[in-house]
Amino acid sequence: MRPLTEEETQAVFKKLAEYTGASLKNIIAPQEDGDRNVFRLSQNRVYLVRLSMANLATSIARDNLLSLGTCLGKFTKSGKFRIHITALPILAEHARHKLWIRPNGVMPFLYGGNIVKAHVGRYSEDCPEHQGLVVYTMDDVPLGFGVSARSTAESRRLDPTGVVCFRQADCGEYLRDEDTLFQSG
């Protein structure tokens, strides 16, 4: 377990900034008790963890430490950062653009499908094309995140079967990717 280098920090922030707005700085801001959140890299996975906990975790051998804090994603072998569904609570809290889907669209999305216009309940205004979106149910439960297929204005003119959002991650991955989502052994 180690802190991130400058390049790594930049890659992580870039990916997070796709989905979040200016309030992202709150995740590294000091908390009331004087503690703060830091990034830690353990076996290619990046965790957002409280500094006090990270310090305690140094007493655990590298091979024995499976996970700590919130896993944000992992670095690929080519050095890119891939965000995981486990980062959803953080993204949902600071989301820039949002998309609410109707009850009839929840299951198709959770099974890994893209979102079609017929399933869209509400949509953030002024969302450009290929911009990160956080997907919610109509009662504001975050389900996952994706990338907008068209801008808001364009998607208004779209036919009901037209894709509005390309899925990136959904809560169904907790079951589908159970084996690979978390570090094991």
Add this chain to the structure above:
Amino acid sequence: MAPSKTRTIKNKHAGSKSGAGAPGKGGPKRSSTDGVSKSAKSKKPKGPVVSQQVKEKNRALLMKRPKKKTYTAEELGIPTLNMITPVGVEKPKGKKKGKVFVDDKESMTTILSLVQAEKEGHIESKMIKARQMEEIREARRLEAEKKSAEKKAKFEDTKEALRKKRKRKNDGDGGDNLKSISQTGSKAVKASKKKVSFA
């Protein structure tokens, strides 16, 4: 002849002790050392030896060629070749070995603000582009609508004109028709039916 005189004096001393050992010119020199010799030797025993050694050394040094100084490329100031230095071969001095971690709040905030500014710029430019495209599309749509409306109006006009023309025509020979219909009890078309008569 002075030298001969001195020689004779020395020979006197020498002759008493070592007569046979000193024939000719070389002999007296050695004998003189022999005579006073012991005291002289005890006084400075190493003097001539040291000098001899030094001399030998000097001779050896003279014999040996002086070692040439080897210069490095930097000392000579030769222009460097245009070659690629592989990554990791040249290690910068005074720099920390290995990775440089970013763990303090200030540098993290700096990186975050840089990234966010970049992202904002991207999104802004995307939005502006989208808005411009939307405006262009709207203008095109309006133009197309206007054109189609014009076309429709023209078509309607033509239709109307045709209708009027037809109506006028109908108005012109409408009375006769009515008359003929009233007279014959059938339409004028029927009345004007061609008939074939056989003579």
